[in-house]
Amino acid sequence: MKNKKQLSFLIVEDHDCVSKSIVETLKEQPDFIPEIRVATDADHALKLIKEKPPEIVFLDLVLKPAIKGVLTDGDDLLRELNKLFYRPKVIVMSKIDRLDMLDYVINQLNADSYILKSRNSLDEIIPAVEKVMEGENYFSPSVTKILKHQENLLEMDTTDIFILKKLSRGLIQSEIEAALLENDIYLTVSAIEKRIRKLKMRFDAKTTIHLIALACQNGII
Numbered sequence: 001m002k003n004k005k006q007l008s009f010l011i012v013e014d015h016d017c018v019s020k021s022i023v024e025t026l027k028e029q030p031d032f033i034p035e036i037r038v039a040t041d042a043d044h045a046l047k048l049i050k051e052k053p054p055e056i057v058f059l060d061l062v063l064k065p066a067i068k069g070v071l072t073d074g075d076d077l078l079r080e081l082n083k084l085f086y087r088p089k090v091i092v093m094s095k096i097d098r099l100d101m102l103d104y105v106i107n108q109l110n111a112d113s114y115i116l117k118s119r120n121s122l123d124e125i126i127p128a129v130e131k132v133m134e135g136e137n138y139f140s141p142s143v144t145k146i147l148k149h150q151e152n153l154l155e156m157d158t159t160d161i162f163i164l165k166k167l168s169r170g171l172i173q174s175e176i177e178a179a180l181l182e183n184d185i186y187l188t189v190s191a192i193e194k195r196i197r198k199l200k201m202r203f204d205a206k207t208t209i210h211l212i213a214l215a216c217q218n219g220i221i
Contacts, residue, residue, distance in 0.1 A: 007129070009035065025126070046077060046081075061075055144204065163180075
């Protein structure tokens with residue numbers, strides 16, 4: 001029998017019924033053995049992460065702050081995680097569907113996935129885990145739809161096309177960064193990743209390979 005992979009999780013959620021549902025969903029799947037910890041506020045979560053970094057964090061954006069705590073909400077925690085040498089994959093689970101917040105959390109704070117809380121959100125947990133462990137992103141269909149139709153966020157420019165062409169030639173983000181610099185365009189690896197994420201949303205691409213194929217089909221590269 002094939003040995004199951006162990007995966008470590010931290011659930012940051014202040015509603016007990018929600019965190020228990022996530023725990024049950026993770027334990028019921030057959031493909032990996034989950035090691036699960038739970039925190040109900042951002043300060044406690046950051047302490048646990050620094051003590052023993054998990055591979056994946058499930059994060060609610062709206063949290064009750066700890067007494068005498070420094071961090072007030074989930075986005076505060078995400079900002080702190082971005083400062084760490086080892087940053088876990090972050091799957092946001094939230095009811096917030098405002099465009100400004102979605103753009104901020106996904107494109108500025110670099111959340112790896114965003115599941116919009118609904119009656120079907122538990123069904124999205126395992127697909128999201130699988131995606132982030134493959135180095136890809138997962139977004140609820142409704143999240144993708146909201147962002148996809150915002151032309152101000154998703155319009156393409158010559159830099160986007162340059163990035164697509166380099167991706168089609170097999171370059172990784174650091175190599176694309178160097179290629180852009182040779183053309184007097186300075187973008188960090190993080191900024192390049194944000195552009196790739198927006199392009200995936202624009203084309204409704206599931207993976208980077210899928211994005212390249214769709215760009216070719218549309219005559220862009």
